Every structure is written in structure tokens, then in C-alpha cells.
Amino acid sequence: MPAELQFPRSDSRPEASRSTVAGLALATASWCARQGWPVHPLAPGSKAPAANCRGCRMNPHSPRACRCLSAGRWCHGFHAATLDQHRIQQWWGQHPQFGIGVSCGPAGLLVVDIDAHPAQPPTRDRILPGIPIADHVDLTGLANGFHTFAVLAALRGQPSPANDETTLRVRTPSGGMHVWYRVTDNRRWQSSVGSSSGRALAWQVDIRANGSYIIAPGTTTSHGTYTAIGKARTPAPLPTWLAQELQRTGHQPAPHVPAPRPVPxxxxxxxxxxxxxxxxxxxxxxxxxxxxxxxxxxxxxxxxxxxxxxxxxxxxxxxxxxxxxxxxxxxxxxxxxxxxxxxxxxxxxxxxxxxxxxxxxxxxxxxxxx
Known part of the structure; x- marks a missing residue:
């Protein structure tokens, strides 16, 4: 059990193992799986999934057609994510240097990824896609995703999720933040990159949901450790106002539209x-x-x-x-x-x-x- 995360302790593991890197990674992966969050290995010191086997690298194919997954290997990133405690024990027990990725869609999670990268803000129409910002509005000081997300929340009369102490929040090595929420209905929210030409919520604010993964707290990369902050250690339900904004900005898949019927x-x-x-x-x-x-x-x-x-x-x-x-x-x-x-x-x-x-x-x- 990573003590700094205050995750529930697994009494089946020797206390001595908890002081080792292997024990911490294994306990975290095991705890995530017990929450119903499928996990998969990340390459040592990296945010990327562990590499595919040689066969998968030499012969690219769909994850659905891959025999490696049924054989218990971790090929194809989050497609290999599992809740199987035996497999988790095998993966992280034999490779304690692996980081931990959580497959968001199957876990019923939506994670807001707030970036704090030093960069020149985009044009006004891409700061909050779909919300025009008049030329007379002074944008001096607007420098990252914390600012744009706070502006969006303020426009809706809500506090910024970056300050939401009721849910799991994780500080990233780059100074950003992951705000974890739990999806309480059957909507399959889609992932996005902030201010992209497609679906987008805000500049430097990304969404991790179906079709993507998030890095579990406690994972250490070459840039630092993903560290949970505050007291909350589990995700709160996705706020209604934020769900409405996600729907407005195209984070739900388009419903199936049948081809126009011919005249009967x-x-x-x-x-x-x-x-x-x-x-x-x-x-x-x-x-x-x-x-x-x-x-x-x-x-x-x-x-x-x-x-x-x-x-x-x-x-x-x-x-x-x-x-x-x-x-x-x-x-x-x-x-x-x-x-x-x-x-x-x-x-x-x-x-x-x-x-x-x-x-x-x-x-x-x-x-x-x-």
C-alpha cells in the first residue's frame, strides 16, 4: 500500500514488502483493480505503455485479433488492462519498475487533465471552444489550463474542479493536475485534447475517458512522481454542470443515424x-x-x-x-x-x-x- 496515497491496505501482503518499490507498485495496481479500474503496465520511467512483444511489433494488427492478450501478456497498451489479481501479481511482481496505467472507459472514469505548459495562448475562439471571447476582454495573465478551466467554471457559476476537495486529484510532474471523476450513468464520454480542431473543452485542458488511459497516482517517471493531493482518494461523481459542458463540446459519440430511407x-x-x-x-x-x-x-x-x-x-x-x-x-x-x-x-x-x-x-x- 503506498502510504502517501493512504490506499486501503491489503492484509494478504507482508508488511515488509510495502517498503520496497516492488511492493508499492504492486499494491497500488492491486488496489486500483479492487476499485474496478483495469490496469496495465507502463514502460519504466515513462508515461507510455510497456512495449509490445516482438511478434506484435513486427506484424501490426488489431488488439482484438491479438492472441497475446488471452495469453496474459501486456501488448497493445490499455487494451490489455485487467482486473485479474493473479495477472497483476505476475506483471508487477516480475517487473517492479513498471508504472501503472488505468484504462478509463472500462473503469467508468472521466479524468480532467489540466496542463500548465508555458506556451502562447491560441486565438480567442480556441481558448474556450464554442464560447466567444470579445476583443475588449483583457486576457493578460492567462497562461495555462488552470486559468482557462477556472474561467469556464466561473462563467457557469461553479468553482474550478482544480479546487474540488471531494474528489481524487493528482499533481503531475510537470505541474499540472489530473482531476478524477466517476461516471454514474451509461454515457460513453470521449477523450479529447484541449483546443483541438475536433472536440475540445478548453485550452490546455484534456479529457481522458473512453479510448484512453490515465496514470495512477504513485507512479514515478523520469520527470517525477504523480502525487495525490488533499484528503480524497476516490473519484466523486461527475458534476452535472461539467457533464453539460462536455456534451456541448462534443465529448459524446454521435448517435447512429440510419441512412435516409428511400420512398416506400x-x-x-x-x-x-x-x-x-x-x-x-x-x-x-x-x-x-x-x-x-x-x-x-x-x-x-x-x-x-x-x-x-x-x-x-x-x-x-x-x-x-x-x-x-x-x-x-x-x-x-x-x-x-x-x-x-x-x-x-x-x-x-x-x-x-x-x-x-x-x-x-x-x-x-x-x-x-x-
Whole structure:
């Protein structure tokens, strides 16, 4: 048990072993696993995972297809993370110089990695992505992730997580901080690097969650030791306001969006029969196309307005006898539901409103709103 971490003591281990480096590393890895945090070895003195075996290095392949993992080897970094105490005993017992990595996703952890690297701040639009900072705001003194995270928290009327004494916080050798939180729902938060072109929370503030690992406190690298600070030794639940910010900044995977559904065969047949040619089918497809295009993005795209216009146009064409009523509405509902699954009630309301208005204004030309 690393005394400086005050982790629960494993009574099965001789007290003498706790004074050795091997005992400290092994006890920490074992304790992490008992918390439900899968662990994997880090290369001695490094933040990087222990090297793959020669076979894996010579023949790159997916971790899922690797036999090394089932054989109890540590190839492929956090993909090899385990809760198996026997394997942990083997890894750190035979290699006491290994550091300890914790696989965040399977552990149900989200860790905020606050950096304190001396660097020139980026442009204002990348300091707090998604939150504009006006030119008149004085940014003098803003130098690292502690500052940007504090600004974000202050904007939300919250204290900075860097000062959250209710959760495990770890000081890094570079002067930064890891703030550990526990995910209490089933959301699979995604990792990020602060101010990146993709998802980002704040400049010099990274997120370690699914698809990444965090260094366990007590691990020593060539730059120093990761040291727990304060009294808390376990992660607190992820604060609601921070979860909202993570959701705002794209740290949740995009939900699966089905490909836009084609016009149902029944509707196609009805349209063709009503028009006596393929013109009616072409007209309907033209109306549905903008709605189907909204399905290529998970949000935005003016979906409500697009659907309302399509329903309005459809109503006008139905009123003029150019399209059949029931089959055409069915086709629009199918296209809208494919674009925004799970929003059937909202879709029905929008279609009903637009259709009612369109039926009062018969159209003599297709695809245009008067």
C-alpha cells in the first residue's frame, strides 16, 4: 500500500514488502483493480505503455485479433488492462519498475487533465471552444489550463474542479493536475485534447475517458512522481454542470443515424398510379430530398424548418390533385423519421402544421412554395 496515497491496505501482503518499490507498485495496481479500474503496465520511467512483444511489433494488427492478450501478456497498451489479481501479481511482481496505467472507459472514469505548459495562448475562439471571447476582454495573465478551466467554471457559476476537495486529484510532474471523476450513468464520454480542431473543452485542458488511459497516482517517471493531493482518494461523481459542458463540446459519440430511407415502394406505386407517369414520383422525391439530407448530420441543418416547408409543399400538391394524400404523407413521415429517429411525436406535429397550411393553398407547379 503506498502510504502517501493512504490506499486501503491489503492484509494478504507482508508488511515488509510495502517498503520496497516492488511492493508499492504492486499494491497500488492491486488496489486500483479492487476499485474496478483495469490496469496495465507502463514502460519504466515513462508515461507510455510497456512495449509490445516482438511478434506484435513486427506484424501490426488489431488488439482484438491479438492472441497475446488471452495469453496474459501486456501488448497493445490499455487494451490489455485487467482486473485479474493473479495477472497483476505476475506483471508487477516480475517487473517492479513498471508504472501503472488505468484504462478509463472500462473503469467508468472521466479524468480532467489540466496542463500548465508555458506556451502562447491560441486565438480567442480556441481558448474556450464554442464560447466567444470579445476583443475588449483583457486576457493578460492567462497562461495555462488552470486559468482557462477556472474561467469556464466561473462563467457557469461553479468553482474550478482544480479546487474540488471531494474528489481524487493528482499533481503531475510537470505541474499540472489530473482531476478524477466517476461516471454514474451509461454515457460513453470521449477523450479529447484541449483546443483541438475536433472536440475540445478548453485550452490546455484534456479529457481522458473512453479510448484512453490515465496514470495512477504513485507512479514515478523520469520527470517525477504523480502525487495525490488533499484528503480524497476516490473519484466523486461527475458534476452535472461539467457533464453539460462536455456534451456541448462534443465529448459524446454521435448517435447512429440510419441512412435516409428511400420512398416506400407502396408510396411509389401510388404516386405513379395517380400521375399516370413517373412525374409524380419524381416530384415527391424532390420534396423529400432536403429532409433526407438532414439525416447526414446529427443535429442542426434546420431540420424543423426543412420538414415544415416540405409538408407545406406536399399539402399544396395534394390539394391540387397532383399527389395522393395518404401515401405521400407516409413517405414524408418515413423520410423524417429516418433523419431524426426517436422524434416521431415532434415530426408528426411539424408535418400536421405544414400540411394543414399547404392544403389551403393548392399548387399548380411542383416543388415550389408560393
Amino acid at each position: 415502394p407502396r408510396a411509389q406505386q401510388a404516386v405513379s398510379a395517380a400521375s399516370g407517369s413517373g412525374r409524380g414520383q419524381y416530384t415527391l422525391a424532390t420534396i423529400l430530398a432536403p429532409v433526407e439530407a438532414c439525416g447526414q448530420v446529427t443535429e442542426g441543418a434546420g431540420f424543423s424548418d426543412t420538414l415544415n416547408r416540405a409538408a407545406y409543399t406536399l399539402g399544396g400538391l395534394i390539394a391540387s390533385g397532383r399527389l395522393p394524400h395518404a401515401e405521400s404523407v407516409q413517405a414524408l413521415q418515413a423520410a423524417a423519421t429516418a433523419a431524426r429517429p426517436g422524434q416521431e411525436h415532434r415530426i408528426e406535429q411539424i408535418i400536421r402544421s405544414g400540411l394543414t397550411a399547404g392544403l389551403d393553398k393548392p399548387l399548380r407547379t411542383s416543388g415550389r412554395r408560393p
